[in-house]
Amino acid sequence: MQFIIVTGMSGAGKSTVVHILEDIGYYCIDNMPPTLVTNFVTLCQNSNIMMEKIAFVVDARSGDRIMRLADEIEEFRKSGNKCEVLFLEASDETIIKRYKETRRKHPHAKGGLLIDGIAMERRLLSEIRTRSDYIIDTSGLLTKQLREKILALFESRKKYESINVSVVSFGFKRGIPLDSDLMFDVRFLPNPFYEPDLKELTGLDAPVRDFVFKNRETQTFVDKLHDMIEFLLPQYVEEGKMQLVISIGCTGGKHRSVALAEELGSFLREKNYYTVVSHRDIKLEQGVKQ
Secondary structure, eight states, rough: OEEEEEETTTSHHHHHHHHHHHHHTTTTEEOOOOGGGHHHHHHHTTSOOOEEEEEEEEOOGGGGGGHHHHHHHHHEEEEEEEEEEEEEEEOOOHHHHHHHHTTTTOTTTTTSSHHHHHHHHHHHHHHHHHHHHHHEOOTTTOHHHHHHHHHHHHSSSGGSSSSSEEEEEEEEEGOTTOOEEEEOOOTTOOOOOSSTTTTTOOOTTTHHHHHHHHHHHHHHHHHHHHHHHHHHHHHHHHOOOOOEEEEEEEESSSSSSHHHHHHHHHHHHTTTOOEEEEEEEHHHHOOOOO
């Protein structure tokens, strides 16, 4: 049997992930008390019910019991069961926005300030977050992009090399992506922002890509980046790492980083690595509400 524990912050997208897992054949159970996970698995193993893939949502709705989840998982694994832990998080601003839109109550606000409930939940989940196999920050992700990440982790791994890669473009002025494993600063390259014909375009547009890649410095950087990433990925696989987040940043996250993230994504796909490319700040820089 395959087991996944889905946990993380309220408002970070656990319900969406459950729907995606159900679509690929997982039997999903929401709001499972941490202390019942092992008992439920034992029941399944001793029954005639054929369930090969099971996902549990275990989160801070369990109250203080969630703090025991990390130890429960360790005991579960010691008994010979394989269990992967997926932790979903989002920025305070994103969570507040989502709760305002849905008008639902946060499980830890208890009639008080929403921001205080979020802070309490982060404290309760801090231990399990450090022990999670995968951490996905959904702050800037569309549902389609989140789906791609989940499929890359739990469905498509047999079709590709045994590590999944996320390439993220971003703007330094909006902060560094929290889940970055490798980060590259491309602000040293000539900036299309200062070209009147290119300012309103993005790194997805051919004129911007041509401007970025016509520079000798860009070609040199790309060659060295390819060489380093191609060397590192097998080393990470050897160490058992299954997910790698590569972040590429420029000033605003609209031009240079976007073009280079797309190029790196194409290179990795050619090398048979399942790769998802996303652009965290491109819509923000275009003034589009994300």
